[in-house]
Amino acid sequence: MQKEINGLQLLEVLNVHHWTSSTFSFSCLRPDNFRFRSGEFVMIGLNIDEKPLLRAYSIASPNWHKEFEFYSIKVEDGPLTSKLQKLKAGDNIMLRKKPVGTLVNDALLTGKRLFLFSTGTGIAPFTSIIRDPETYEKFSEVILFQTCRFNNELEFGKHTIDGILKDELLSEIVENKLRFFPTTTREPSQYVGRVTDWLKSKRFKEEFGSDLNPLEDRAMICGSMAMLNEFKEICLDKGLTEGSNSAPGHFVIEKAFVD
Numbered sequence: 001m002q003k004e005i006n007g008l009q010l011l012e013v014l015n016v017h018h019w020t021s022s023t024f025s026f027s028c029l030r031p032d033n034f035r036f037r038s039g040e041f042v043m044i045g046l047n048i049d050e051k052p053l054l055r056a057y058s059i060a061s062p063n064w065h066k067e068f069e070f071y072s073i074k075v076e077d078g079p080l081t082s083k084l085q086k087l088k089a090g091d092n093i094m095l096r097k098k099p100v101g102t103l104v105n106d107a108l109l110t111g112k113r114l115f116l117f118s119t120g121t122g123i124a125p126f127t128s129i130i131r132d133p134e135t136y137e138k139f140s141e142v143i144l145f146q147t148c149r150f151n152n153e154l155e156f157g158k159h160t161i162d163g164i165l166k167d168e169l170l171s172e173i174v175e176n177k178l179r180f181f182p183t184t185t186r187e188p189s190q191y192v193g194r195v196t197d198w199l200k201s202k203r204f205k206e207e208f209g210s211d212l213n214p215l216e217d218r219a220m221i222c223g224s225m226a227m228l229n230e231f232k233e234i235c236l237d238k239g240l241t242e243g244s245n246s247a248p249g250h251f252v253i254e255k256a257f258v259d
């Protein structure tokens, strides 16, 4: 029997993993009868000074999974993440059972290539979407782009991809369709540079065969406000239109995580 307090569900934490000094992920038992679309977010948090403090978090696990996974930054003096990063297996978090968001397949028109552009923990909704078989029914190529400052910040994404490749069913579904494209900005790696700079340079065409275009491409974008604004301009410039749940388009962004 799962507990509820003032309409908020209590979820038991199963696992916590610290990826870097500034990022961690944790998984919880998914509530009974909870439905969501891969890519959506929920409000989660803790009781702090006897009041619930909730923030928007993307569900990083796909909608068929029996566990919820969340990927978070650690902010030293952050009212919520300074406490959340101390979670241990067996602790509880609070959940408002209302999944929402625009980073969903429904908000995009059908297309050929799906680009998932993220910086830092903005990868979270996309680790849900790339594990949803429906994504590969709608798109024949799925490219997950993530820009981080340092190589070790790419580990969460790499680990998710490894998990997909080891999964008997998913590995077959994503075969020759899914590509992870990680880039770093503050230390050398195979691909260097901000995701926005990649889009503006001829390197993009060299790597992916053609520029981002409304005829075949759809894009989802998740990152800081500055990154979203820059991206939106690039997409509009290239002739892509912004989509929403009520009017699907060529690209979607999500502002719920931006302070």
Ligand code: A2P
Binding pocket: 119, 120, 147, 148, 149, 150, 184, 185, 186, 194, 195, 196, 224, 226, 227, 228, 230
């Ligand atoms: P950079 O190192 O050039 O600032 P952060 O850790 O600040 O959230 O940034 C995560 C990643 O996003 C970093 O690699 C950072 O690059 C990059 N970034 C920051 N601002 C933007 C932006 N406006 N557009 C694209 N990428 C950005």
